[in-house]
Amino acid sequence: MKRIFIFLLLINVMSCEFFEKKKVYSEELLENEMELFTWNDVDEYPTFSSCDSTIGKANKKQCFENTLRDILNTNLSQYHIVVLESIEDTVQLKITIDNKGEFSINSIESSTLTKQQIPQLDSLLRQSLDSLPKIFPAIKRSQQVTTQFSLPVIIKIE
Incomplete structure (x- = not known):
């Protein structure tokens, strides 16, 4: 005991x-x-309503980028661009989508040859992306946040 x-x-x-x-x-x-906390990643990427049915974070990002490229290609194909020599260049668009879904182009980076051959390229790219459908902003921890992207665009003119 x-x-x-x-x-x-x-x-x-x-x-x-x-x-x-x-x-x-x-x-x-x-x-x-x-x-x-990871500052460089979001829970959900910005998206268009056409990408709502897409499942998965990477797939939604891919859908968003592809939709932007499709709109850009469609609008740029309406212009008749004449060059002295063939151009094959990758133009980098630095874009921002703010927390309200507003789209803006921060900068356009291209080679010197492309700038010489197509001096109006910057304005053509900006005009082509002026009439985008509604963008739903990125989400981080249930809050809408501003995001920045670098979107490569291949310019090929013969």
Whole structure:
């Protein structure tokens, strides 16, 4: 009986630390959360209504980019562009979609030859993307956020 009493007493003394409340500081929680937070990734990419049925984050991003390229190709094909020599270049469009779904082109990067041969290329690209359908902004932690993309566009004129 004496052994059981000592055993129960030891368990009781050792178990007291399980009942202690640990203080949690908001700064510490915030710091831990900031370490885990990935700034360069979103939960859902921006999308068009035509991509709503697409399943998966990567597939939605691909659908968004393909829809942008299709609209761009359709609109650019309406212009008759004459060049002195054939051009095959990849133009980088730096675009932003803000948290309200507003689309804007930040910059257009192309080679010097392309700029010389097609000086109006920047304005043609901007005009081609002026009348986009409604864009639903990217989502991060259930909040609509601003995102930036680099969209490569291949220009091939013979």
